[in-house]
Amino acid sequence: DxxxxxxxxxxxxxxxxxxxxxxxxxxxxxxxxxxxxxxxxxxxxxxxxxxTDVLGVELAGALKNVIALAAGMLEGLGMGHNTRAALITRGLAEITRLGVALGAEPATFAGLAGMGDLILTATGPQSRNHQLGIELGEGKPLEQALAGRAAVVEGVNTARSAVALAVRHAVELPIAREVAAVLFDRKAPAQAVADLMERELKPEHWR
Incomplete structure (x- = not known):
């Protein structure tokens, strides 16, 4: 080989x-x-x-785009740094859960392919996923926000795949699930945020 x-x-x-x-x-x-x-x-x-964790590096590189979409939505809604910091932190927790369930090493998600790329993609103005999220947060429907874009926004399709994998492996991905609802079910981003904040209270570290 x-x-x-x-x-x-x-x-x-x-x-x-x-x-x-x-x-x-x-x-x-x-x-x-x-x-x-x-x-x-x-x-x-x-x-x-x-x-040596090829699977973890590949998963981190794909899943971080879903969280970047969510971070952009928060910016489009006019939400502040507290909210975005919480989103990035909890987003990292859930993509780590899915990665571990699929056989990846948890430490990979705390490294450059995970935390590093997530911070960049969720905050950087050059991020296509972040920019699309901003437009969605401002109220544009997905079709309109995607119109005229020459480059693929990877997080859109990845959101659907992530939710499907989460169901298959019984992993909770609340942020990815809400992102998918905004993308494909026309859920209002503000309602998605409210629903995340009203979830059952949990310990910070849980499986």
Whole structure:
């Protein structure tokens, strides 16, 4: 079999091109392959870490887009930093739960492919998912918000897939579920926020 590696992390292409300091992770099942990628791609401005949790890196890179959509919705609703910080933190918790249920390592989601890329994508103005979320929060329906966009907004399809996986593996993904309801059931973003805040009270760390 041909060895493969996955490169992921908080890395807007424009900033990498401008040689701004950036850190990412290269994951391969064979750590020697990940280390080889690390050596090839690392420069004075592009630092690569190595890992073996390919599944976790791939899942983190996909699922963070759903939370970025939600973060954009909050901004579009005019909500402040407290709300967005809570959303990002709880979003990381739920994508970690799903990742672990699928066989990924929990530590991966606290790293560059998870927390790092989530913070970037949920707050950065270059994030397509974040920008779409803003428009949805401002009241645009999905079809109108997507119209004229040349690039794919990955979080839209990922939201549907995440909810389906959560059902299959009996994992609670309250934020992803509300994002999907806004996207596909025309639920009002403000109502989605209210429903999240009114959920049954729980310990911070639960499965």
């Amino acid at each position: 041909t060895p493969i590696a996955v490169l992921s992390g908080p890395s807007f292409a424009r900033e990498v091109y401008a040689r701004q300091p950036t850190a990412v992770v290269a994951a391969a099942r064979d750590h020697a392959v990940a280390q080889r990628v690390q050596q090839v791609f690392s420069t004075g401005y592009f630092r690569v870490y190595s890992a």
